[in-house]
Amino acid sequence: MKQFLVLWQFFNQPLFAPTTVFNPVKFLHNYQIRQRLERCWMYDSVQLLERCWHLKPLFSQTD
Numbered sequence: 001m002k003q004f005l006v007l008w009q010f011f012n013q014p015l016f017a018p019t020t021v022f023n024p025v026k027f028l029h030n031y032q033i034r035q036r037l038e039r040c041w042m043y044d045s046v047q048l049l050e051r052c053w054h055l056k057p058l059f060s061q062t063d
Contacts, residue, residue: 006031 010027013020021027 006028009031010021010024013027021030
């Protein structure tokens with residue numbers, strides 16, 4: 001089903017737009033990169049900071 005959606009997006013590109021990619025392999029590569037970037041942008045920074053806060057320190061500070 002996922003390949004069908006990618007293929008559908010490939011065929012529904014605007015023809016005369018400067019971002020149109022005619023090579024299907026290059027389009028798939030660009031699509032995968034966009035998907036990874038969107039996942040990174042959607043990642044909640046609060047969750048990341050909470051996860052880092054609860055990690056054990058590598059070095060303990062001794063006074």
